[in-house]
Amino acid sequence: MITKRIIPCLDVKNGRVVKGVNFEGLVDVSSPTGLAEYYSENGADELVFYDITASFEGRELFTDILTKVARRIFIPLTVGGGINTVADFDRVLKCGADKVSVNSGAIKNPELIKEAAQKYGNQCVVLSTDVKRVGSEFRVFAKGGREDTGMEAIGWIKKCVELGAGEVVVNSIDTDGVKKGFDIEMLKAVTAAVNVPVIASGGAGSTADFINLFREIPDIDAGLAASVFHFGEIKIPDLKAELAKNNITVRL
Amino acid sequence: MIAIIDYGVGNLFSLRSSLGFIGAEAKVTSDPEEIKNADKLILPGVGAFADAALKLKESGLDIVIKEEAARGKELMGICLGMQLLFEKSYEYGEHEGLGLIKGSIVPLAGYIPENLKIPHIGWNAISFKKEHKLFKYIKEGDFVYFVHSYYAADCEDSVIADTEYGARVTAAAASGNIMGCQFHPEKSGNVGLNILRAFCETEN
Numbered sequence: 001m002i003t004k005r006i007i008p009c010l011d012v013k014n015g016r017v018v019k020g021v022n023f024e025g026l027v028d029v030s031s032p033t034g035l036a037e038y039y040s041e042n043g044a045d046e047l048v049f050y051d052i053t054a055s056f057e058g059r060e061l062f063t064d065i066l067t068k069v070a071r072r073i074f075i076p077l078t079v080g081g082g083i084n085t086v087a088d089f090d091r092v093l094k095c096g097a098d099k100v101s102v103n104s105g106a107i108k109n110p111e112l113i114k115e116a117a118q119k120y121g122n123q124c125v126v127l128s129t130d131v132k133r134v135g136s137e138f139r140v141f142a143k144g145g146r147e148d149t150g151m152e153a154i155g156w157i158k159k160c161v162e163l164g165a166g167e168v169v170v171n172s173i174d175t176d177g178v179k180k181g182f183d184i185e186m187l188k189a190v191t192a193a194v195n196v197p198v199i200a201s202g203g204a205g206s207t208a209d210f211i212n213l214f215r216e217i218p219d220i221d222a223g224l225a226a227s228v229f230h231f232g233e234i235k236i237p238d239l240k241a242e243l244a245k246n247n248i249t250v251r252l
Numbered sequence: 253m254i255a256i257i258d259y260g261v262g263n264l265f266s267l268r269s270s271l272g273f274i275g276a277e278a279k280v281t282s283d284p285e286e287i288k289n290a291d292k293l294i295l296p297g298v299g300a301f302a303d304a305a306l307k308l309k310e311s312g313l314d315i316v317i318k319e320e321a322a323r324g325k326e327l328m329g330i331c332l333g334m335q336l337l338f339e340k341s342y343e344y345g346e347h348e349g350l351g352l353i354k355g356s357i358v359p360l361a362g363y364i365p366e367n368l369k370i371p372h373i374g375w376n377a378i379s380f381k382k383e384h385k386l387f388k389y390i391k392e393g394d395f396v397y398f399v400h401s402y403y404a405a406d407c408e409d410s411v412i413a414d415t416e417y418g419a420r421v422t423a424a425a426a427s428g429n430i431m432g433c434q435f436h437p438e439k440s441g442n443v444g445l446n447i448l449r450a451f452c453e454t455e456n
Contacts, residue, residue, distance in 0.1 A: 221369075
């Protein structure tokens with residue numbers, strides 16, 4: 001049977017891995033290549049790289065790092081950040097990415113998903129979305145979680161899957177950085193709405209949070225986290241051993 | 253030298269990197285002469301069967317591959333490249349493959365239980381059906397990375413490994429010097445590198 005995936009996420013800015021708490025107060029953690037190799041050797045099922053650089057120079061540096069990482073890492077690699085055109089897909093795929101994640105680029109132009117899926121296949125296009133509760137509904141936020149788009153999140157995710165997104169990373173702004181567990185309620189709503197793999201993001205603080213995620217939502221495919229892995233608070237091999245003990249299928 | 257056959261389908265970065273990583277001499281090429289001179293061949297590919305089969309045909313590489321295969325040269329197909337080794341595919345119509353392994357490519361939809369997601373994406377365990385050189389450095393139950401919506405059927409004699417996804421799904425197939433993996437060895441960590449290593453080895 002297919003395994004549940006554990007995915008460390010590396011936010012890269014100006015060539016270094018950073019991770020914010022509630023998206024503010026970025027702290028430098030480590031070198032992207034070093035971390036990527038460490039994870040690849042230590043049980044990560046996949047890696048996600050987000051380029052959160054804005055400048056052209058930063059972008060070049062990122063492309064350079066990505067190529068270095070991809071030459072040495074032989075597990076699936078998803079790349080996101082600053083993907084606004086099919087040419088951007090092309091740029092990161094040529095540097096060794098296997099999947100490309102779109103967030104703001106899809107909000108600005110949903111057809112980007114369709115164009116990219118037609119060119120590279122659905123399996124290559126990952127929708128990444130930041131979701132936050134506003135009143136009684138789940139809303140899509142843009143610009144790293146700072147701007148309310150006014151769009152209802154579940155409908156947005158469904159639309160993107162129909163356009164050709166082959167996988168969805170859903171990050172809950174409400175639980176992100178708080179380390180008190182994934183946003184089970186919101187993730188349940190997403191998995192019920194679409195039939196492509198859904199990757200949970202935001203809120204992992206302990207091994208118990210991952211066990212709870214996979215128990216509460218059997219349809220969830222993967223759990224993604226950053227700081228708890230980067231700071232060694234959770235070691236992936238230990239996490240997977242615990243998941244296996246709890247009858248959750250993982251790659252050991 | 254291992255020739256990675258480039259016929260304009262898919263991203264060859266990882267495959268080239270992984271062969272480099274294990275120290276194999278590999279070259280991405282679409283040149284018939286280089287393919288003829290290579291010791292072994294790898295046929296990669298992602299995307300749609302019909303499109304890939306057409307590109308092979310238009311480039312004339314289908315004939316080169318068949319000739320080399322007939323000469324006994326080892327050929328490994330990966331993912332769509334593996335599917336192309338079969339006689340035909342029923343992906344959006346009916347399309348002819350290279351016909352180097354008996355069997356056809358059919359949809360997972362309708363074969364696996366309805367509640368399972370398609371494509372079959374992720375890490376799954378393989379179980380051996382036959383002994384094969386590709387498995388020299390790996391063991392039963394090792395995990396490999398799959399991404400596919402179609403699978404090889406009617407090929408019982410050539411299945412060398414399968415995987416469980418609500419039903420038994422062909423993971424690797426072989427017939428003499430022709431072999432293929434449905435999964436991506438270049439994306440399957442050390443297990444995948446060990447499969448590539450076994451393929452690249454020259455046995456004496």
